[in-house]
Amino acid sequence: MELTDAVFVTRARSGDTEAYRVLVERHSRALFRLAFRMTGNEQDAEDVVQESFLRAYKQLSKFDERATFGTWLYRIATNYSLDLVRSRKRRQANLAPSDPEMDDPVLSLPSTDPTPERMTLSGEVRERVAEALKDLSPTERTAFILRHFEGMCIEEVSRVLECQPGAAKHSVFRAVQKLRRALEPLVSPAR
């Protein structure tokens, strides 16, 4: 039977780095997915993953064992992602204020060779989706990503956002409503 995260957290807190290694190996891929969706940039996502695990390790003594390690880690990663996106926006605004593409991390997705996914969603549609995601507030974007892409229930989303479930639910509603208003013309059957 596979041991739970709680067991490894307890061991890691007492100095067992191999236990922490198990936690890193368990959560890295999910954390990367979340970080990429939050930052829209592969390199930033790598930084978020690395920094989140380092911060989590340093703060293990503050971790409330009644909470879920994954949720706590997601909270650290979302906060750091938002900080990173904001600081990058400020930097880019100073460097190239006239280039709207550079102003948004989601729009500046890495341009590698075309993959099947990239081919399916290209050009105008991709830009409009990115633009619509960009127009969400940080809370709405985080709530939407956690609910829609990560499949967290509203209760879990509220724990990551540190707010009441009602507020988390409304953030998801507002995000979907905004996306719908922005993207509906793009996907209507008449198009």
Place this chain on the structure above:
Amino acid sequence: MNHLSEEQLILHYYGEEGETLLAEQHLDHCEECRSLYSSLQRVLNVVDSLPLPQRGAEYGEQVWNRIESQLPVRRKFWNFPSPFRWAVAGTAIAGLLVAAFVAGRFYPAQQQSHRNTILANATTDPQAGERILLVAVGDYLERSQMVLVELANANPKSAMDITSEQERAADLVSESRLYRQTALHSGNTAVASVLDDLDRVLLEIAHSPSRLTPEDLEKLRDRLHAEGILFKIRVLGSNVRNQEEPAASTVPAKI
């Protein structure tokens, strides 16, 4: 016939709550709602198709290799020599007994809230109070900063619904009174002063209209900028974190 609201359709899409069966039955019979639901599905399917770089099964190991050397050393308590281990354990148990005695001596038997305990500890034992205050204020500042930064970085061209930010601001205001009092009791006037400034801004946010126009947002940003409140929070937060570090192992904290 009552149609399904947009919120019900969204809940149904995500399979939330017990409305799924009801919504399903309604959708079977209502073409209008079915059409709205299909449109919602199409929109969310498009969002789904944004490309996502893949990471293989070995990714976790790669991450570990990158961070392993950067992890701070955490001493293993049970690796200490046996006599020392027992000495530490004995001291800890004795400490707990003294703490339990003092708590029973000074506090009434009825249940006390976490916040009152913070204040009580701070006033009876200034050093312990200072440590507890630092941990609590550090967490409080982080959460306040999140609210303010979200508003400060909102899209300047469109109106914004700030209901959730207001709820959080109101919660923070109700917490801050205790921290201010505790800071004043323990003679930490610098902390109390920043908390006072922060309190005024949070109160203003909590009592603003829930939908801010771009002009309202601009005014709020100007106010934050003029008062330098975010800068003060960052400086205080950084000081608190630095002072909090040595106390982290002895004070239970909330995260």
